[in-house]
Amino acid sequence: MSLKRKRYVLVGTGNRGTTMWGRELLAGWSDYVELVGICDLNLMRAERARTMIGSDAPLYDDFDRMMAELKPALVIVCTPDDTHDDIIVRALEAGADVISEKPMTTTPEKIARILEAEARTGRRVDVSFNYRFAPTAARIKELINEGAIGDVTSVDFHWYLDNKHGADYFRRWHAFTERSGSLFVHKATHHFDLLNWYLDSDPVEVKGFGQLLHYGRNGPFRGERCRTCPHKGECDYYFDLSADPFLETLYEEPSEVDGYVRDACVFREDIDIPDTMSASIRYASGVQVSYSLNTYMPIEGHHIAFNGHKGRIEMRQYEKQPWTEPPADEILLVRSFGGGVERIWVPHEPGGHYGGDNRMRDMIFKPGSNDRLRQRAGSRAGAMSVLCGVAALESSRKGGAAIVEPPRSVV
Structure with missing residues (x-):
């Protein structure tokens, strides 16, 4: 008996929607999914995206009409961040499950709306945290779970965006807090989620610093x-x-x-998000984290190190830099008390995020996938990563430490 394909609609036809959840999804997972509708307020963009995807699905600029006519089982949301909550709630109320691009949303109030609707309708929200699925991240999680360095006590985590990728956020709608929540939410939601997942704990207090030092009015x-x-x-x-x-x-x-142009000036004077960010985070488990995000570096990638009672796990992932690195990541497992060092090489896999995109789509769409590392992320993960970013931004603007208070339905 043939497998029944899940009927889905795509909402938002920007780069990510057109590629990750359109063309690539149909190219590799068409045995499991069927694209039955495409929705965007800009029908010209939607039509061009449909051609790039290679689909003949009908186009809509009215979400509710699309849901009523097509009755899809799944809605994939790839619109600007500040619109996610409204689309997610309407999709859930129409009887569909949802996959939301990160961040799930941008404010505590919008988080509460999503969680209430999910609980009320009995449907499911997945959040696209593909970094969890990258082979190197999975190996680090395994080492932590195995107790390779004992209980983790602190983490050093520093992310570098180069002056092409980093600048791109300042060309687009992301450059305004009202739309993206700032990069403490839009970009760092990935990083805070990784920390929450690695540590299997919730952030409870954040002291953040953030300034606009390079882009915007500094040009x-x-x-x-x-x-x-x-x-x-x-x-x-x-x-x-x-x-x-x-x-x-x-x-x-x-x-x-x-009116949305893709090459707006990175030195616009009304840009109001920081481009240089750091935060100290305290977790419920007692773990302390030192975090930073910089957006105008000559390199791209990140450095992370976990310190524990019995040793240290350290990894530097190179994505772009003016020298050549092997197509693999090196994890250093350094054991205390003369235990020496173990060098663990994790080869990159094909596809975005060194194979993380493909692994995530396998987990979500292929029946019987084994989620032994709890990589599949739902609304709780989406909420906690956003709340950490909101707290970091609030602290950076008001001073003092900000408390991370999850909504009651998340606890």
Whole structure:
């Protein structure tokens, strides 16, 4: 008997929706899913995304009409962060399960709405925390679970975005707290979720620091967008959208419909999110974390180290840098009291996030997947990572430490 495919709709046809949850999902998991509808307020962008995906699914700019006509089993949400809660709640109330791109949402109030609707409807929300599924992250989790360094007491965690990837957040809607919650929420939700998952504990107190030191009003000059900027010949951050056929097709002409340009100036004076961030985090388990995120580095990747009673686990993941690294990550397991060092090499796997994207889609869509490391992330994980970021941003702006208080239904 053939397997019944899950009927899903895609909401939001930006880069991530078109690739990760559109073209790639259908290319590798079409035995398990069927794309039956595509929704975006910008129908020109939706039409171009549909062509790139290779689908003939009908297009909608009215979410409720799509849900009523198609009655999908699953809704995948890839819209701007501040709109997630409304779409998720309406999807749940229409009888569908949901996969939300990270972050799940941006504020405690929106978290509460999602959790209430999920409990009331009995449907499920998954959050796309693909970093949990990266082979190196899985190996580190195994070492911690095995007690390789005893109980973890502290963590050093530092993330570096290079001046291409990092700058990209300041070209787009992410550059405004109202839309993204800041990078303490939008980007760091991945990092705080990894910490919560690695440590199997909740953050309870955060002292955060964040400043806009490089982009925004700090720029030596500015324009409206790169395409029309008079400074393009002298700006290190000039971005030629026309040189990327995928982005040009998906965003340039569709910008005439909604006004959203993909190459806005990174030095806009109204940018209000920090680009240089750090936080000290205390966990319910007593673990102390030192965290930082920088967005204009000459390198891309992260460094993480776990300190325990019996040793230390350390890993530096290189993603982009002006030198060559092997296609693998090296984990150093250093044992105390003369136990020496064990070098553990984890090869990169094909696909995004060194295989994490593929592993996550396998877990969600293939029946019988073994979630022995509890990698599949639901609304609780989505809530706790956002709440940690919200607390870090609040602390950075108001001073003092911020308490992380999960909604009652998350406890």
